[in-house]
Amino acid sequence: MTSGKGLSANARLAVLAGVFLFFYFTPLSSPLISASLREAFLLLAEYAREHVLLCLIPAFFIAGAIMVFLNQQAVIRYLGPSANKVVSYSVASVSGSILAVCSCTVLPIFKGIYKKGAGIGPAVSFLYSGPAINILAIVLTAKVLGLRLGIARAIGAILFAFVIGLLMHLIYRREDAARATDERLFAVSQPEALRPLWQEGVFLFSMIGVLVFLNWAPSAGTMPVWDGIYRFKYVIVGVFALLLLVSLLRWFRRQEIGQWVSATRDFALQVLPLLFIGVLVAGFLLGRPGQRALIPESWIAALVGGNSLRANLFAAAAGALMYFATLTEVPIMQGLLGAGMGQGPSLALLLAGPSLSLPSILVIGGELGWKKTVTYVILVVAMSALAGLLYGLIP
Amino acid sequence: MTIQILGGGCAKCQKLAENAQAAINDSGLQAQVEKITDSDRIMEMGVMITPALAIDGQVKSSGKVLDKSEIARLIGA
Numbered sequence: 001m002t003s004g005k006g007l008s009a010n011a012r013l014a015v016l017a018g019v020f021l022f023f024y025f026t027p028l029s030s031p032l033i034s035a036s037l038r039e040a041f042l043l044l045a046e047y048a049r050e051h052v053l054l055c056l057i058p059a060f061f062i063a064g065a066i067m068v069f070l071n072q073q074a075v076i077r078y079l080g081p082s083a084n085k086v087v088s089y090s091v092a093s094v095s096g097s098i099l100a101v102c103s104c105t106v107l108p109i110f111k112g113i114y115k116k117g118a119g120i121g122p123a124v125s126f127l128y129s130g131p132a133i134n135i136l137a138i139v140l141t142a143k144v145l146g147l148r149l150g151i152a153r154a155i156g157a158i159l160f161a162f163v164i165g166l167l168m169h170l171i172y173r174r175e176d177a178a179r180a181t182d183e184r185l186f187a188v189s190q191p192e193a194l195r196p197l198w199q200e201g202v203f204l205f206s207m208i209g210v211l212v213f214l215n216w217a218p219s220a221g222t223m224p225v226w227d228g229i230y231r232f233k234y235v236i237v238g239v240f241a242l243l244l245l246v247s248l249l250r251w252f253r254r255q256e257i258g259q260w261v262s263a264t265r266d267f268a269l270q271v272l273p274l275l276f277i278g279v280l281v282a283g284f285l286l287g288r289p290g291q292r293a294l295i296p297e298s299w300i301a302a303l304v305g306g307n308s309l310r311a312n313l314f315a316a317a318a319g320a321l322m323y324f325a326t327l328t329e330v331p332i333m334q335g336l337l338g339a340g341m342g343q344g345p346s347l348a349l350l351l352a353g354p355s356l357s358l359p360s361i362l363v364i365g366g367e368l369g370w371k372k373t374v375t376y377v378i379l380v381v382a383m384s385a386l387a388g389l390l391y392g393l394i395p
Numbered sequence: 396m397t398i399q400i401l402g403g404g405c406a407k408c409q410k411l412a413e414n415a416q417a418a419i420n421d422s423g424l425q426a427q428v429e430k431i432t433d434s435d436r437i438m439e440m441g442v443m444i445t446p447a448l449a450i451d452g453q454v455k456s457s458g459k460v461l462d463k464s465e466i467a468r469l470i471g472a
Contacts, residue, residue: 072444072458108403108434112443184441270406 036284036293043283043331044276055143056275057268058211059136064264065207066097066135068256069200073187079113079122080186092122093161096129106130111367116182120368121169124376127364129161131326131354136271140330141350143215145337153350156387160351164379172372195251203247209240271326278328286335293335301340304349307392309385315345316384319353320377323360329353344392352384396426396470399452401437402445404430411446411460418466426470 007015027033077083078091092113106127114123131137133154142150213236219226229236248257286300287293304311324332329350337346356377365373398415402408412428419426431437440449444458448466455469 076443108437108445109443111434112438116438182438182441185438185443266406 032294035291036287039287039291039293040280040283042291043288043335044279046288047275047279047331051140051143052272054214055139055211056136056272058207058214059139060264060267060271061260062204062207062211063135063267064260065204067267068260068263069203076109076186079118079126080183081117081119081181082183083118083186085118085121088118088122089125089162089165092118092125092165093129093158094133095126096131096133096161097135107363107367112185114367115179116185119169119179120172120175120372121165123165124168125161125165128164128355128380129157132157132161132351134326136267137327137329137354139211140327141333144330144334145346149343149346149350152347152391156347156351156391160380160383160387164376164383167379168372168376171375194253194256199247199251202243203251206240206244206247210237210244213237213240274325275327275331278325279331282328282331282335286332286339289334289338291338295339297339300336304336304341304345307342307344307389309389311342311345312348312385312388312392313381315341315388316348316352316381319349319351319384320356320361320381321358322353323357324354342392344388344390346388347391348384348388351387352380356380396424397429397451398426398466398470399429399431399449401431401440401442401447401449401454401457403434404432405445407460408446411448414461414463415448415466418463418470421463422467422470424470 028037075091075095078087079095110123110127110130113126114120117123138150138154141153213229213233216230216233218230252260283293285294304315333341333346333350336349337343361373361377364376368376398419400408400412400415402411408430412430415428419428431440437445437447440447440452440454442449442454442457446460447457448455448461448469450469456465461469
């Protein structure tokens with residue numbers, strides 16, 4: 001990926017020629033293209049001003065803390081072959097937010113649960129919930145697309161993970177019995193705790209407090225309590241920040257704080273470049289809400305406007321095939337919503353989108369076999385469309 | 396002695412392999428780094444959360460990017 005160095009001189013010349021040809025033929029001075037370019041940068045500016053500093057940076061710190069401080073093995077234990085099934089499904093449905101903070105860990109864990117552990121049901125629950133309920137995605141959805149859609153996404157994702165896993169188990173339970181399980185993978189190997197759990201709880205809680213109240217929005221008079229909190233939000237944030245500082249200084253060793261900060265940095269480096277590209281592309285194609293960009297709004301409204309069954313199904317199926325890099329679904333949804341996409345189809349796309357993509361379907365197909373993979377994809381698409389339809393009915 | 400790095404080749408596994416190599420270089424011990432990327436083999440070794448580090452087939456840590464000094468302690472340098 002390091003550009004240029006591996007290429008021969010002729011290849012470099014060809015790339016250069018391509019760039020010049022692009023600029024030769026692109027009608028940059030046409031009003032539509034220049035308006036779209038303007039939208040791309042204005043949307044990026046909106047993210048830089050409104051969303052990155054107050055919302056994403058605290059969320060990166062929380063994700064870093066989850067990765068460094070929570071004992072992943074303690075969670076994995078509940079996904080072993082002899083674990084209680086109800087507990088397995090519940091843990092698998094929410095554990096995505098703890099175990100899957102890095103997408104490269106999803107597949108090995110999925111494979112381990114499927115082949116050696118609790119079986120296909122909890123494995124699929126985990127596979128679905130991993131990318132869908134990661135903390136960064138939920139937080140940014142709530143901030144950019146509104147609290148209601150953020151909450152609907154979180155609840156929908158957890159519920160879906162549970163139900164889809166259970167359905168897969170019911171459909172394929174006979175094949176499931178003949179596996180060679182391996183308890184060793186799920187053994188708890190790190191018993192030494194560095195501090196009591198409640199101290200880590202206070203630490204995480206204070207960070208979440210900072211994040212939530214920093215992003216508190218006024219209700220413009222409709223809810224007095226809400227507006228009251230808004231007026232004092234920096235005082236509340238200050239209290240939580242103080243709590244965070246005290247818990248860090250009293251309970252954590254210097255080396256651990258270093259690990260936490262560097263995990264946070266690695267997250268930011270991993271996610272932010274993709275998000276910036278995603279925002280630029282979304283801005284260029286779709287524009288900010290209410291602004292025209294390259295793709296005509298009438299197309300969007302015709303395909304996914306309103307709350308028809310067809311619009312919901314289309315949004316769910318498109319989401320299942322499209323690939324979204326971490327978090328880029330948010331600016332794309334923002335553009336689509338602004339261009340006339342209905343609330344129902346938006347939720348359908350958010351529920352089907354991040355968990356599935358054409359590349360991931362191919363990889364899952366290699367592990368599960370085509371029959372099971374097709375069942376899984378159909379379940380995700382059908383349930384997402386249904387959830388979108390129901391959500392769209394709420395006034 | 397062989398230090399084995401278990402993981403599919405994501406950024407963290409690379410980092411762990413680099414740290415292991417650095418720890419070997421500092422210690423002056425006769426050892427090499429082997430990368431195990433095949434997920435079936437990783438599971439057979441009893442590891443699910445990558446990256447993991449094993450020494451001569453014995454898994455020492457999983458799910459963590461150990462730094463140079465932690466690896467040095469494990470290999471007894």
